[in-house]
Amino acid sequence: MxxxxxxxxxxxxxxxxxxxxxxxxxxxxxxxxxxxxxxxxxxxxxxxxxxxxxxxxxxxxxxGTKENRLYVWLKLPTSSYPSWFTLWIRPKQTLTNDGPIKKKSTGNLLVSLPSSYNYQVVVPSVIVGSETYIIGGYNVPSSSVWFYKNEKIHTLCKAPRMSVARINAVIVGQYPKIYVMGGCDSDESMNWGEVFDIKTQTWEPLPDPGPEVRGHLVRKMKMYQKNLYVSSEKKDYIYDTQERRWDVTEALLDCSWCVIEKVRYIYYNKNCWWLDTKSKEWRTIKGLDFLNKFRETDRVEIVNFGGKLVMVWDRFTLSKRNKKIWCAMIALEKSHGGEEIWGKIEWIDDVLMVPLSYTFLDCMVISI
Structure with a gap:
């Protein structure tokens, strides 16, 4: 055996x-x-x-693996502070103008950023020239200011502190100035708004805009031709930086705009327009009529996504009890010697369901 x-x-x-x-x-x-x-x-x-x-x-x-990321800033009724979301795009999902009306989901989603993901995009920041400034706090109030050279991410340098601690402040920059508003007690009339001079490295308080501005959530702030445009929950305001004066404006701040390859685009009156700098005329982007099937509102945000146009908007669900945030990715192409610009819809989908009482604050694209 x-x-x-x-x-x-x-x-x-x-x-x-x-x-x-x-x-x-x-x-x-x-x-x-x-x-x-x-x-x-x-x-x-x-x-x-x-x-x-x-x-x-x-x-x-x-x-060579850097990529563009879309970040969306929302104020949800379930949270005391605004929340950041990032767009997760499923690879190789396209919908062309020649295709049928959308029948199934692309799988693209807006995903909430967990608090442990403490990358600088989730704190108030602004790019001015070759530097990025991180101002105030995200989860807790802070008066600190940090900056880094854009080619040296995470190599932080300290800048002078603000006069008051802020959380989720609204920021806009145009060299050599950075304007900061809100993120503090609405009774803080003396320093509710501040401006930082990059050359002199000093902070200076802005004139008090009044309780109507301080008492409401500031959704966004933009700089155009040396004027500061501030959009709150109730009204839009303009701050003349030369005369240091506040006023109510009818300048249609809710019209979102962006610049792609030196061409300015704007969304207005249910159309996306581009500025022909030769004729000084606004012309509509052709080929986007298909999008009208999915929009119910004139409130649309547009951003430059690596040379493509991204549109973000909301729409009621069938039950009318919630809303869905929608997103479309559009490739742009010039034709007829640059006299026309055509848009090709690569994909369109609803990416997040939100309560009716939510507030859309802002969206941005960062290359990481």
Whole structure:
């Protein structure tokens, strides 16, 4: 009888990221889409440390894996403070003008950023020239001001503090000035608004806009031709930076605009327009009639997404009990010697359901 030798049990040696060299982990994460970073921050302290590090973004730049990310800022009734969401785009999902009316979801979603994902996009920040300024706090009030050179992300330098601590302040910059408003007690009339001079590195209070402005949530602020346009929940206001004077404006601040390849675009009166600088005329983008099937409101935000036009708006659900935020990605093409611009709808979908009482504050695109 042949004796059977005892067969040794095989042992599975599973590898984990923690067992890999640090530079290999960084290289792997640098190849992952940034849309996954908020969730990956929750996986482990190691992942969170790397994702928030300067070396990861240097690696993305060297590998050519930097990508544009759309961030949307919403005030939900369930939260005391506004919340940031980022658009997760499912790869290779397109809808062309020649295709049928949308029948199924693309899978693209607005995803809430967890508090542990403390990347600078979730705090009030503004790009002025070659520098990005991070001003005030996101979860807690702060008077601190930090800045970094845009080619040296996470290499923070300290700037002079504001006069008051702020949380989720509204900011706009036009060299050499940065204007900051709100994010503090509405009774703070002396310093509710401040302006920072980058050249002199000094803060100066703005004239009091009055309780009508201070007492309502400021949705957005824009700078145009040295005038400051402030949109609140009730009215729109203009601040003349030369005469230091406030006034109510009918300048249609709710008309969103952006610049793509030196062409200015604006959404107004249910159409998207572009400015022909030769004739000084506003012309409509052709080929976008298909979008009218999905819009019920004139409130539409447009942003430059790496040379493409992104449109964001809301629409009632069938039950009228909630709203859905919709998004469309549009490629632009000039024709007839630049006298026409056509839009090609790459995809369109609802990306988030929100309560009726929510407030849309802002959206922006950042390359990371």
């Amino acid at each position: 042949i004796s059977q030798e005892e067969v040794p049990q095989s042992t599975n040696h599973s590898l984990s990221f923690s067992s890999l060299p640090h530079e290999i982990v960084v290289s792997c994460l640098a190849r992952v889409s940034g849309s996954y970073y908020p969730k990956l921050c929750l996986v482990s302290k190691q992942f969170r440390s790397i994702i928030l590090s300067n070396e990861l973004y240097k690696a993305r730049s060297q590998l």
